[in-house]
Amino acid sequence: MAPCASNQNSKRHVSGEKETERSVCQWSRKRRSHRRPMPWFGMDIGGTLCKLVYFEPKDITRDELDSEIEILRNIRKYLTKHSAYGKTGHRDMHLQLDNVPLRGRRGTLHFIRFPTCEMGNFLALAKSKGMATLVTTVSATGGGAYKFENDFRKEVNLKLAKFDEFDSLISGIQYIDTHNPNECYYWANPTEMEKCSKSSYDFSNPYPFLLVNIGSGVSILAVYGPNNYKRVTGTSIGGGTFLGLCCLLTGCNTFEEAIELAAGGDNTNVDKLVRDIYGGDYERFGLPGDLVASSFGQMNSREKRSKVSREDLARATLVTITNNIGSIARMCALQEHIDRVVFIGNFLRVNPISMKMLAYAMDYWSNGTMKALFLEHEGYFGAVGCLLRFNGHD
Ligand SMILES: Nc1ncnc2c1ncn2[C@@H]1O[C@H](COP(=O)(O)OP(=O)(O)OP(=O)(O)O)[C@@H](O)[C@H]1O
Numbered sequence: 001m002a003p004c005a006s007n008q009n010s011k012r013h014v015s016g017e018k019e020t021e022r023s024v025c026q027w028s029r030k031r032r033s034h035r036r037p038m039p040w041f042g043m044d045i046g047g048t049l050c051k052l053v054y055f056e057p058k059d060i061t062r063d064e065l066d067s068e069i070e071i072l073r074n075i076r077k078y079l080t081k082h083s084a085y086g087k088t089g090h091r092d093m094h095l096q097l098d099n100v101p102l103r104g105r106r107g108t109l110h111f112i113r114f115p116t117c118e119m120g121n122f123l124a125l126a127k128s129k130g131m132a133t134l135v136t137t138v139s140a141t142g143g144g145a146y147k148f149e150n151d152f153r154k155e156v157n158l159k160l161a162k163f164d165e166f167d168s169l170i171s172g173i174q175y176i177d178t179h180n181p182n183e184c185y186y187w188a189n190p191t192e193m194e195k196c197s198k199s200s201y202d203f204s205n206p207y208p209f210l211l212v213n214i215g216s217g218v219s220i221l222a223v224y225g226p227n228n229y230k231r232v233t234g235t236s237i238g239g240g241t242f243l244g245l246c247c248l249l250t251g252c253n254t255f256e257e258a259i260e261l262a263a264g265g266d267n268t269n270v271d272k273l274v275r276d277i278y279g280g281d282y283e284r285f286g287l288p289g290d291l292v293a294s295s296f297g298q299m300n301s302r303e304k305r306s307k308v309s310r311e312d313l314a315r316a317t318l319v320t321i322t323n324n325i326g327s328i329a330r331m332c333a334l335q336e337h338i339d340r341v342v343f344i345g346n347f348l349r350v351n352p353i354s355m356k357m358l359a360y361a362m363d364y365w366s367n368g369t370m371k372a373l374f375l376e377h378e379g380y381f382g383a384v385g386c387l388l389r390f391n392g393h394d
């Protein structure tokens, strides 16, 4: 964790008079927003993954279709026909949201991701599809909105309308939760692994909640209302750490491979448990024997190292990172007197092991008073939020 990070970032964002003025202004602009030139994109350019949300209008009139310039039509066709773009871009078709309202239009939201390190290739592809001939603005958030701003301008003649990553996250969550009835879920019976199963959660009254965004690094926000939140703290031990350590320890090359390895491994061959130290439970302080006392604590032994598998190492890495995040999240929830903790970010993609562990940890260590919640569009809220925030006139 960054030293003393907790208070440096505790700036609260409360809506005041200026905010109200802005909302009124945005409302009156909204009425003219159908004029905002297409295509409508929102990009969240993170430390590891770039998330791209594309709104495909489905209420196009005959006149609009006839006057749509060829480049736009080709871009629309290219994005909506394919599910893979080049070697590394993917459209998450299972997340697609149909018939949703956006800025007075109706259409489909498409969710696309690619590694941020492929930004050069992405810009080249965008150029080859004719983007450079459209003078237009794309809403963008995440650190890369700043880092790559000049590249977008130079390579594809695109201006970036930049939005704060946390403002965008919160707007995106509100919007998607409103328009997707099955967005929010929890893991029922988290303390009994065999019975643990996904269940829908009604998140229509969300405030207050703690938001734990597990990306490359981790940010923890206390959210009190739509325009009222603070960043409580963060930790550099996040999804990037899991993937980096797993690649080092197992020789794997992708997140999917790392998760697959972890699914087949046993962390107790790597970690030192309370029972390895006490011979059983440490009853006086309520520490069960099967609790990890020391992550990777057995790996000082040459003999144990010789017996350990890649799967065990991947599992221990996943367990270490997840438990650390769960523990920090629980302390933040206690400090902020908040009992619902929403975990998001692409670290949770195809990763039920971590979700179940977080659900278990929240429930067990709070004696059932705290609840871990999860959202289906886990890594895409920033991209959606910045698309919504763009008024089309920047
Ligand atoms: N296909 C993938 N490739 C790489 N990492 C992945 C992939 N799928 C899931 N992940 C995990 O998701 C993490 C990135 O999550 P996310 O996209 O939410 O963060 P980010 O926006 O890149 O990071 P930050 O917000 O810290 O800038 C990775 O560190 C990894 O643990």
Ligand SMILES: CC(C)(CO)[C@@H](O)C(=O)NCCC(=O)O
Binding pocket: 001, 002, 005, 047, 143, 165, 215, 216, 217, 218, 219, 233, 234, 235, 236
């Ligand atoms: C730097 C960001 C905000 C980028 O999204 C994220 O990776 C993060 O919160 N990292 C943790 C930084 C900290 O130690 O507080």
